[in-house]
Amino acid sequence: MADETSVFKALADPTRRQILQDLRGGEMSAGDIAGRFTISAPSISRHLGVLKGAGLIAERRDANRIYYSLVEERLAVCVGRFLSVVCPEQVVMRRRRGAAASDRSSTR
């Protein structure tokens, strides 16, 4: 389910975007993440499931805790590629190692 639409659907919810921003500072446990919001832990858990399903976060288990971390490249590649197609004049994707061939540069 790691298609482009799953990423954009995941980004459509403000809570999920906030979670991604919060994870920018490093991995966090599910409880720590939930602690930053007023909605219930199960609701946060499902948001995390959506983000994970989109490939935007990864999980690591330690004892009975689950730590979530950002998968930056997934976000950058998927959204960045779209931006590059629709408004290439305004956004520049930084080169990545093994960048997928959707590069519209002349040398190919």
Place this chain on the structure above:
Amino acid sequence: MADETSVFKALADPTRRQILQDLRGGEMSAGDIAGRFTISAPSISRHLGVLKGAGLIAERRDANRIYYSLVEERLAVCVGRFLSVVCPEQVVMRRRRGAAASDRSSTR
């Protein structure tokens, strides 16, 4: 005026993302846009309304036709800003003037 969430919600639908891509080539009438899809014209009309509500497209009327065009900066600013916050190492926003930033809309 359209907030950040309205933009990401608009982008969540693949038909709407395709419309934005199609408009990359220049303005198109509603009928021309609808002609590229198999879904009904009223459905396309509503998609256009969503995109317009998010500020991602603009309309121009000529006789009984309505031409739609991309508002590139709206997409670049809104999405690009988010990308810059969450994965600044991977994306570079090209310089703009008057780029203010503040949207912490979340259920937190």
Place this chain on the structure above:
DNA sequence: TTCGTTATTAGCTTGTTAGCTAACCTCCAA
């Protein structure tokens, strides 16, 4: 005016999503 074209709005149906509470699972310590 009347007609055809272009496009939107209204109203309905169906499926999805976000929230909740309650129940369940897993791990560890004692």
Place this chain on the structure above:
DNA sequence: TTGGAGGTTAGCTAACAAGCTAATAACGAA
């Protein structure tokens, strides 16, 4: 092996979103 802490899953409700057809509005030409 029991208990508590950390998380998720199940089941429900309410709201939203996307599709359709039918009806309506706006415009130009005859």
